[in-house]
Amino acid sequence: MKPLKFAVIGTGFWANYQIPAWFEVGGVELIALYNRTRAKAERVAQQFGVPNVYDTIDELLDNHAHELDFVDIITDVDTHVLFTTKAAERGLDVICQKPMGPSLNDAQQMLTVCQQAGVRLYIHENFRWQTPIRALKSVLDSGVIGKPFKARVSFCSAFPVFDNQPFLADLDQFILTDIGSHILDICRFLFGEAESLYCQTTRVNPQINGEDVANVLLRMESGLTCYAEMSYASLLEREAFPQTLVSVEGAAGSVVLTNDYVLKTTTANGTVTTHATPPNYSWADPDYAVVHSSIVACNQNLLADLQEPDRQGAGLAETTGADNFETVRLVYAAYDSAKRNEVIPLKR
Numbered sequence: 001m002k003p004l005k006f007a008v009i010g011t012g013f014w015a016n017y018q019i020p021a022w023f024e025v026g027g028v029e030l031i032a033l034y035n036r037t038r039a040k041a042e043r044v045a046q047q048f049g050v051p052n053v054y055d056t057i058d059e060l061l062d063n064h065a066h067e068l069d070f071v072d073i074i075t076d077v078d079t080h081v082l083f084t085t086k087a088a089e090r091g092l093d094v095i096c097q098k099p100m101g102p103s104l105n106d107a108q109q110m111l112t113v114c115q116q117a118g119v120r121l122y123i124h125e126n127f128r129w130q131t132p133i134r135a136l137k138s139v140l141d142s143g144v145i146g147k148p149f150k151a152r153v154s155f156c157s158a159f160p161v162f163d164n165q166p167f168l169a170d171l172d173q174f175i176l177t178d179i180g181s182h183i184l185d186i187c188r189f190l191f192g193e194a195e196s197l198y199c200q201t202t203r204v205n206p207q208i209n210g211e212d213v214a215n216v217l218l219r220m221e222s223g224l225t226c227y228a229e230m231s232y233a234s235l236l237e238r239e240a241f242p243q244t245l246v247s248v249e250g251a252a253g254s255v256v257l258t259n260d261y262v263l264k265t266t267t268a269n270g271t272v273t274t275h276a277t278p279p280n281y282s283w284a285d286p287d288y289a290v291v292h293s294s295i296v297a298c299n300q301n302l303l304a305d306l307q308e309p310d311r312q313g314a315g316l317a318e319t320t321g322a323d324n325f326e327t328v329r330l331v332y333a334a335y336d337s338a339k340r341n342e343v344i345p346l347k348r
Contacts (some may be wrong), residue, residue, distance in 0.1 A: 004306055005061060005068050009083050010075035011044040013165055014097065018047050018074055018124070021295035022285040027303055031067070031156065034060045058084060065090040070306055074126070077102045077177070084110045088117040094303060095122045099181040100321070100328045107328045111321050112274070121321030122302050126320070127182035127244065130290050132261045136246055137190055138253045139265055145242040146252030151191060151226045154163050156185050156234040159241035159287075160264035162208070174210025176334050179230045184330040186244060187218060189318075192220045192328060194226075198343045199334035204233035216334050242291050243286040261290070293310035 001246035004027065008015055011033055013123055030050050038055035045053045061068075070093040070292040073083045077099050087094050089230035094114060100123050101107035114121035127133065140148060162169045168178060176199075187194070196219045201211040216228040246257040261276045281345050284292035298319065305317035333344045 001027065001307060003027055003029040004303070005029045005031050005133075006070045006072055007034065007064060007068055008044075008050075009034045009060075009071055009073045009087075010079075010097075011041045012034040012074065013043060015074045017284065017288070017292050018072065018097075018299075019044070019262060020281070021292070021299050022072075024281060024283075024296045025303055027307070030052050032064050033058050033216060038193050038301070057083060061086055061090050061092075065074075065092060068292055070075065070095060073097060078153060080226075081106045081109055081113075084121065085113050088114045088119050088121075091119060093116065093120040093122075093306060096321075097125055098123055098125050098185075099177045100324050101106055101332065103260075104328060104332045107325055108322075111297075111325060113126075114321060119292040120305070122305070122319055123297060123324035124289065124302075124319055125182070125185050125319040125324055125327070126274055126293075126294040128186055129301070130244070130292040130329035131244075131293065132246065132257050132263065132276035132290065133189070133296075134185060135274070136248075136255060136257050139263065140190060140250075141249065144265060144267060145250030145255055148191065148222075148224050148248050148250040149249045151187075151224060153183055153187055153190075153226065153228045153247045154230075154248065156229060156231040156236065157239060157241040158233065158235045159239065161232055165169075169208040171210045173228050173311065173335065174208060175212050176214050176331050179232075180216070180326060180331050180334065183228050183230050183244065184218075184334070185319075185324070186246075187220075187228055188327060188330070189266070190246070190248070191220045191222060191224050191226055193221050194330060194346050195221045196343050196345050197330065197333055197337060199337040200341075201335075201338040202233075204231075211338075214334065214338070215335075216330075218330075222255045262283065272326060300332040 032052035033041045034054045041053045073096040103268045135221045163329045202213040204209050210234045213231040217228040248255050257321045263274045265272045278290045278293040
């Protein structure tokens with residue numbers, strides 16, 4: 001199959017992993033880079049052998065839209081609507097980094113713009129593609145623990161995330177948009193849609209603007225109660241970053257995803273222990289190994305959909321814009337709940 005040509009918009013921290021993950025998948029050709037600071041784009045272009053570099057997005061799109069198949073937007077959330085709109089207006093399919101938009105209205109605008117232009121919109125939501133999360137989902141789908149009724153999804157850490165992503169400290173809304181986008185999407189992936197939620201947030205670190213702790217109680221449409229907790233202020237006996245830990249109780253047993261990708265499934269017959277270790281890639285940061293490997297799996301899934309000739313999509317991609325909009329609804333409903341100190345209904 002002929003490689004799909006694409007451009008990367010934004011060459012900051014995550015582009016250093018998103019780009020080699022595309023090369024790991026194959027079936028694509030990166031022909032252009034944009035960054036508002038041209039020197040950053042030039043360094044990345046030299047590293048990965050990209051022939052065209054721009055610091056003006058319109059110039060990139062005007063010069064290459066005729067040969068591009070899609071763009072991959074890896075910029076700050078405040079630019080997502082603008083860059084999505086510019087690409088869609090030129091008939092290009094769009095992959096956009098999470099969080100989808102800086103507000104629910106902005107996320108809806110991105111959906112509308114792409115629908116009106118007849119292009120496909122995908123959100124690069126990779127946490128659900130982590131090897132241990134997929135393994136846990138397989139256990140749930142097998143039915144071995146019966147119908148789940150209670151769950152806990154945890155991402156609690158004291159990892160100095162602001163050291164390599166200092167812009168996060170300046171966000172007025174931090175952990176729910178940054179990690180909550182991932183964790184609440186995992187909740188949807190594992191347990192389906194939510195019918196209501198209640199959230200409380202806290203800022204422990206006085207040197208940041210936004211909240212660094214959030215606790216969300218979700219009532220899922222299935223009847224399951226899910227407690228999603230996230231923190232960057234948790235000095236624990238064992239640092240789990242960047243692992244997501246999960247426990248699920250069902251009518252016939254339980255399953256626990258614990259540190260170091262250990263999966264324990266317990267029924268009346270006893271406990272079975274397996275390891276869901278993610279693959280290692282030479283370009284991945286060891287501190288982010290489980291996350292970086294999931295970028296490859298996510299890209300594979302998106303590429304399968306992009307390769308279909310029907311521009312309305314073939315239904316192969318999990319994290320379409322329309323699907324991820326439901327995660328965005330949870331994120332901003334959580335902020336609303338914390339502000340009002342109320343349970344928020346989520347009727348679709």
